[in-house]
Amino acid sequence: MKARLLHLALTSALAIALGGPAAYAQKKYDSGASDTEIKIGQTAPFSGPASAYATIAKVQAAYMRMINDQGGVNGRKINLIQYDDAYSPPKTVEQVRKLVESDEVLSTFQLVGTPSNAAVQRYLNQKGVPQLFAGTGAARFTDPKNARWTMGFNPSxxxxxxxxxxxxxxxxxxxxxxxxxxxxxxxxxxxxxxxxxxxxxxxxxxxxxxxxxxxxxxxxxxxxxxxxxxxxxxxxxxxxxxxxxxxxxxxxxxxxxxxxxxxxxxxxxxxxxxxxxxxxxxxxxxxYIKDPLDPTWKDDAGMKRFMAFMEKYYPEGDRTSNFNAYGYMTSELLVHTLKMCGDDLTRENLMKQATSLQNVQLDLLLPGITVNTSPTDYRVNKQLQMxxxxxxxxxxxxxxxxxxxx
Structure with missing residues (x-):
């Protein structure tokens, strides 16, 4: 009897020991994430006074198609849901609420424009939804003390x-x-x-x-x-x-x-x-971006990848446009951050990874410029050249x- 009890105890201990790492590595999801999909939301001015920026969003959609063709991020396809806000703050509010409450996205990404981002900043922070790599450089979007879920991309x-x-x-x-x-x-x-x-x-x-x-x-x-x-x-x-x-x-x-x-x-x-x-x-x-028009970069490996991407996934786009270069670069950083999340696709972990970027080199950043962030420094880009x-x-x-x- 004692021998049997000892065997059961050892078996249970072994099961717990083996189960520990498995439990630790358990997949974690918030709304918008699953074994097969990551839903990301965006508004952009496809119409209105700032419609020149629409091409940025088109590049970002094309980039996600490329990533999905390559198998996605850690086996999950990115579903980038985009709505037109016409660079109108009230419209941004309407569309972002739709993204969060109806589409149930994991995060927003690259909402375009200072007034548009300002209109939804409080709402997203109250909801605990990342306002990730916002398309603005205004100081209020890199202020972790007052808006911990908001992180701008552009230089201040x-x-x-x-x-x-x-x-x-x-x-x-x-x-x-x-x-x-x-x-x-x-x-x-x-x-x-x-x-x-x-x-x-x-x-x-x-x-x-x-x-x-x-x-x-x-x-x-x-x-x-x-x-x-x-x-x-x-x-x-x-x-x-x-x-x-x-x-x-x-x-x-x-x-x-x-x-x-x-x-x-x-x-x-x-x-x-x-x-x-x-x-x-x-x-x-x-x-802070390599200019596609500058012959200095014609043999640059990162520029070649950008040009090949444009030719295959956005052939109607202007491959010499720095707006398109910007769209490519922001997309590259989003995918890098999502990969860092592994199987912990919670909003909390997404922000943790986004605020722990160390010496990240992007294809189109000027030489000598890398991305570094911390929980107390949300600024993604801090270097410029005239x-x-x-x-x-x-x-x-x-x-x-x-x-x-x-």
Missing amino acids: YQTEGHIYGQYILANHPNAKIGILYQNDDLGKDYVAGLKEALGDKAASMIVGEASYETTDPTVDPQIIRLKALGADLLYDMSTPKFAAQAIKKAAELNWKAVHILDINATSVGAVMLPAGGENSKGVISVN MRFNGERWEGFGPIIGAGGS
């Missing part, structure tokens, strides 16, 4: 503003600055960054500020006003439609101001060439600049 607009301010002080110390900005967190962060960098000189150097609403038909009146104030440097913090208008109007007025343009509006195909290559020549901005438009394409100049200006 304030940091970008600091870089422009430092450039102006070094190269145009006597400039008379006219500011054009979008009247939301995007524009206001850029203005704040510039003023912080200029310091005490801001009051004397800035001769005028003019804002616009995304519903405005044109920014012509603002450009006319800033020129009339005597500005000889235009600090243009706008989105593609209005940036192209500003460049065109400045040329019509024969206003030869130094033109600094934010990174969001630097598309060659959507902004610079439609505004006129000669009109756009000399415009200054920043970048660039100047030569009439046909952008040319980088100067060193890689970090978030601290170094």
Whole structure:
């Protein structure tokens, strides 16, 4: 009898020991994840005043098709559900609620635009749904203390503003600055960054500020006003439609101001060439992405993978567009993060992995730039290089600049 009891005890102990790792490795799922599928939700401006950004979402959908053709992520297919929000915050709210409450997505991904993301940030944080790699660089989207479920992708607009301010002080110390900005967190962060960098000189150097609403038909009146104030440097913090208008109007007025343009509006195909290559020549901005138009990268392995992807999965898209390069890169990072989750596809673990990225190299990041995040530092991209438009394409100049200006 004792021998039998001892045998049963040993058998039970062995079963527990063997079952321990199996239990530890047990698959975990939240809404939107299963053995076969990962549902991700997105809104994008397929129509409306920011529809130039629609191609980003089209690239992202194509990228997920490629991943699914390759077997998916850890054996699971990605179901990217996309809705048009027309760059209208109320529409974004409606569509994101649908994604969360009807489609039951695991996470949102790359919602496009500062006002759109702002409209749903509180809701997503209350629901505990990741607002992952949001398409904005406004400071409120990299604030883990107040919005732990929100993580922006773009470099900080304030940091970008600091870089422009430092450039102006070094190269145009006597400039008379006219500011054009979008009247939301995007524009206001850029203005704040510039003023912080200029310091005490801001009051004397800035001769005028003019804002616009995304519903405005044109920014012509603002450009006319800033020129009339005597500005000889235009600090243009706008989105593609209005940036192209500003460049065109400045040329019509024969206003030869130094033109600094934010990174969001630097598309060659959507902004610079439609505004006129000669009109756009000399415009200054920043970048962190390999430019598909730059022959420097023609033999680059990452660029070759991008070009092959475009040819097979999005042949109708413009393979020279930096918007499409951006869509490819953001998709690559999402897939990398999902792979890190393994079989623990909970929202909590997704955020844990997204905030634990270490030296991640993406195909189209400039050499020397990698992705690093932490639970206290949600900023995905913290390094930039300045660039100047030569009439046909952008040319980088100067060193890689970090978030601290170094």
